Amino acid sequence: MPLVHISLRTGKSEAYRQAIFDGLYRALHESFAVPEDDQFMTITEHDAANFRYGASYLGVDRGDDLVYIQITANDTRSVDQKKALFRRVVDLLGENPGIRPQDVFVNIVEVAKENWSLGNGLAHYA
Structure with missing residues (x-):
């Protein structure tokens, strides 16, 4: 039951954003065995003044199309x-x-299974 938060610069099309959702879900399904319909994701867009990154940290040449993906999972x-x-x-x-x-x-970000409530006030994995 991953929860995915995606951050990127403003200005990308809906098709671009949907492709990110689709690719991430497929990768999670294939690599983490995430079940069908287990899709809980958000995208937050930021203007240039509110989106900072190290352009060459650890020798990686990043640009303004950088996408931050944070996955909270068991x-x-x-x-x-x-x-x-x-x-x-x-x-x-x-x-x-x-x-x-x-x-x-x-x-x-890894969490213990008992730290999830997916609705109705239940601890679904505890």
């Missing part, structure tokens, strides 16, 4: 699954909507 995935997810996200977002690998920034 702490049940292996390091290999995480590496596979990072690679698959870059590949799929490179295909559509055409984001350069250098402009895909992914962070996973």
